[in-house]
Amino acid sequence: MSNGLLNKQYNPDVLSCLSNLSNDEVFTPPEIANAMLDLLPAEIWQDSTATFLDPASKSGVFLREIAQRLDKGLTHEIPNKQERLNHIFKKQLFAISITELTGLISRRSVYCSKTANSKYSLCNDFSDDRGNIRYERIEHCWSPGNNRCVYCGANESGYERDDSLENHAYEFIHTDSPERIFNMKFDVIIGNPPYQLSDGGAGASAIPLYHKFVEQAKKMNPRYLSMIIPSRWFAGGKGLDQFRNEMLNDDRIEFLIDFVDAKECFPGVSLGGGVCYFLWNRDYRGDCVVTNVLRGKKDSLIRPLNSHDIFIRNNQSLKIVEKIKKKNKDNIVNIISSRNPFGFSSSDRGRSVKKIGDITLHSSKGKGYVSIDQVNKGEDLINEYKVMFSKVTSEHAGEPDKSGKFRVLSTAKVLPPMHVCTDSYLIAGPFSSNEIANNFLKYLSTKFARFLLLQAVTSINLSKDKFLFVPRLDFNKEWGDDDLYEIFGLSSDDIEHVELIMKEWR
Template sequence: MKESRDILSLFEALNSHEIFTPPRVARQMLDLLPQEIWSDPSIKILDPSAKSGVFLRESFYRLFTYLDGKGIYKTDSGEIYDLNNKQQRINHILKNMLFGIATSELTAYVSRRTLYGVMRANSDKQLSAIEAFEQSSNFHQWTEQEKYNFIGRNKFNEYFDHNLFCTPDYEGFEEEGNIFYPNDEVKKLVMEEDDYEIEDKYFPFIEENTKHKKILEIRGGVMRFDVVISNPPYQKSDGGDADGRTRGGAVPVYNKFVETAKSLNPKHLVMIIPSRWYSGGRGLDEFRKSMLTDKRIKEIHDFPVSTDCFPGVSVKGGVCYFYRGDAEFSECKITTYEDGIASVMTRPLLEDGADVFIRFNPSVSIYRKVTEKSELSFASLVSSQKPFGLRTFEQGEPSSLPGRISLYTNKGINYYQRSKITSNEQCIDKHKVLITMAYGAGEAFPHQIINKPIYAPPGSACTETYLMIGPFESKNISENVISYMKTKFFRFLVLLRKSTQHAARGVYTFVPVQDFNIHWTDEKLYEKYGLNQEEIQFIEKMIRVME
C-alpha cells in the first residue's frame, strides 16, 4: 500500500504531547525485529500506547503473510486453529497475538477501527455501516439506489468476526476486544474532579491507580509478551510550580513508558521517543543512566531534526527509536539521519569520561581527542542558576544613585541596590562574562548554540536570566574568554550536551579551559587538538559564525 493513499499517513499530532506514527516509520521500526517472529504463531505483541493502531495493523499484515502454510496450531488454552485457513488464521492473530492499550477513549476507537474495522469489537460490520449512513445530514434525501450504493461501499473489513471476543474469558470486555481502555474509570474521574483535561494525562499503562482487569494482568505479568512496540506520549502538564505560579511547563512521561515496558521483560522492545534524554530533560538523570548502561540496547536510530521522521511535527531536540533485544551487546549500532543521509557507527553508548550520550557519530573522534588531554572543564568557571540570587522578574531601577550597581536583566541594563545582593557579593567588583541561561535556535543546522557572551565590568551583577563566568583578573582576560566562547570549536562541544534551549552550567562540561592570556581562534584550537580535515568540516557544517 502506498503511504500517500494510506489514511493513517494523514494523521500528525493528536495534541501537544501525542504524535501519530507515520506508517512508513512504523514499518521501519518493525523491520528491527528478527524476521523469524512473523512465522511464529505463539508470539504476542503489545502496543501499550495505541493511538492510530498502526503498529498493530502493520504487524497483522506480516503475521497474516508469514503464518500462511503453518498448519494446525494449538494455543496454551487449548484452542485449535488451522493456520492454512484464511479466516482461522485471521482469528488467531487478532485474538491471541495482537494487543493494545489506548491512550484515550478516542484513540481506542481509532485503533479498533484500524485493526478490526469497527470502533467496538463486538459490533456487526454491516449494522455499523448502516448506523454511520443514517447519521448523514442528508440521509432522507437519498434515493434507494444511493442508499444501497453507500452501504455496499462501506462493508468495512469483511475478515473480522464480530463474535470473536464474545467468549467467557472476555466477559465485560467484548466491546474492547484486545485494545483496552478504562473508559468508565476515566469518565468517573472527570466527573468527580470536574476536570475534562484528565483524559489528556491519564495513560493507563503507567497509571498506578487503574483498576482495569486486563491492563492489570498485562502490567502484572499474567499476560506475557514477546514484543512491545510503541510511540508513547511524550509529556504532560506539570500544573505550575510550588509557589502556585502556572508556567505552562511539562514533565516527561515517555521514560515511564519505557521503564514499565522493560519491567514486562519482553524479548524485543522497540520505542520511538524524544532524544532529549541523551543529555538533558527534566527529571531524566536516572532514566539516562539506565539507558546508557543497558547492554541489551542493540540499535538507536536518531533524527536530530524531528521533521525528518514526523513530517510537519516539530519536537525540540529531535526524536529517536531504539531496539532492545534479549541478549547483551558490547556496542550499539547508531544510525543518525541528516538531510536524507544516514551516518552509521557501532560504538559504546557511553564514552569514557562521559555521563551523556554523544549524539553525532563524527563527534566521537573529536570528543576523544579533546578529552585525552585531561584538561580542567570550563564548567568550573560557570556559576549555578541565579548567580547573584536575583530572579528574572527583578528589573532594578532606571537611574543610577549612590549605593547602586549596574544590573543586567532580560530588559537591558538597570541599577540595583548593592546591599540587597545576597549571593556572590565578592564578584560584584570583578571582571566577568555573562551568558544567557537559555537560547533557542530552531532545529536546522548550522546552529549558533548559545547566545552572545557579554562582558560585565566591575560594579555589576545580573538576574537569573544570565549565568556568570569568572570572575577574572582583567578586562583583557574576559575578552579572551569571550573570543574563545565565540569559536565554533567551543560551541560544538556545548552542542554535545545541549539538547534543548536551556543552557545551564552542565552544558559546558565537555569544553576544556584554555590559557586566557591568549586570544583563541578556531584555527589555533583545531591545531592544538589535532583535528583532521573531516572533523573540521563537520564542526563547520554544524556551527554557524558568531559575530
C-alpha cells in the first residue's frame, strides 16, 4: 500500500488479512482493487465531479483506494487538505454495505472511524454516523407461487429470519429502481459482489448472485462498470445462460482479466473455474482486450468475446481450437450421453448379490447388481460396449495442481454389454466392439483431447456440450498425441502450450 491519507505505512494491511477469509462473500485484496482501478482512465482522478459507488461493500477497500487517488489528483483544484477530503468523502464516494458489520468495517477503513461523524473521521462535514456508506436491512419479497424471493431466488424456508439473523437480502438487487437508493447517478460503479446463495437443494447446492449485481448496475447506465466475479459465467448454466449471452455479445466490455486459478487473486480461497474482473465502458464499442493470468504470467489479445458458442478463456488455446476446427468441424458431442444415462441416482448401489438376469451397476462405491427392468433410460446402450467416465472433473474446485496442470478426466473405463452406471458418470458410445471402445478411451485420455475438453470447462462438472471442441475421428484405429499434433498441424509453440498445462494420463 502506498502512502495513505494518514501518511502512514501499514504492515500488514488489515484488508489484505481480511481478503484471506474463505467465504462466498470474498474480501478483495488491495492490490486487486488497485488493478481494477488502473483500468479506469487516468484523468478521472482529477475530476472533482466524478462519483463512485460500491454496491456491495465489505471492507471498504475500493472507496479507500479511490479516495487516495482523488486526494492526490485534486490537490491543485482543492489545495486545502481538509476541504479536499470533505469534498471527496461527501460528494464523490458512496457505498452500500452487505451487512451491518461490513458497514462498520467499511467506515473504519474509509473514514478511519467506525462512525462517519466522529472527531476521528477524516471528513468533518458529515451530520450522521453512516456518512455515505449505508446499510439498510431489506426483506425478501416472497413469491406466493414458489416461496422464493422474486429478486434473488432465495428460498423462504431458509431465509425467512428474525432481525437477529442475517437474511442476505442485499439492498442493491432487491429493488426495481436502484438509482433511488442515493437519488443520483454514478460515473463509476465498482465492487466485488456476493457470489452465491444456498438454494435449499441437496448438499451445497447454490444459486449464483453476482450476475444480478452486474445487471442491476447496467440499469443505472454509469460511464464505467467494473466488478470481480467468478468465471463460471463463461459457460453459462444454472441461471447464467442469459447473463452469459448478454456479456459475450456486449461490445462495451473493453477489458477482461481472467485468473484460471482463483488463488492467484484471492489467496486461500477456492473458486471452481477461477475468477475474473472486467471494465464495461458505456461509450466504447469494439473488441475486448482479454488478459489471461496463470502462474504470474500475463498474456493479452484483442478479440471479440462471442467468436464461439462457449467462451474460450485462454488466448493461445483459442488459436489452437480455431486451427483444429479448420481441419475438422465434426465433434464427439453426439456420442456423449446426457446426464444420468441410465436413470440411476448417484446414491444407488444395487444389490450386493447377483440374481439370475441381473446386470452390473457401477457406482462411486464400486459394483452392484440390478434388474434390467430397473433401467428407465439408455436402454439402447445396455447391450453395447461403451466408455464410462466420471461426471466430476479430476481437479479440486476446478483448479490446477501445484504445478498449474490439469488432468480434467477422473475415472474412465470401458463397460462391456450388460453393464450400466449411476448418475455419477457420463457415457460415450455405443461402440461395436471392445477394441473400438478402447481406442476411443485412449483417444479421450490423450493430452490433445483433454486439452480441448478443458477449453469448455469452467466448473467441476462435465456435460455433453463440453465436448464440442473435441474432434470426431475414425476410432477403428488407435490415436496418440504425436499423431494428433501432426494431423492437425500444431506448431511447436502450440504443442508446448498443451504440454505445459496438461498432466500425463495414468
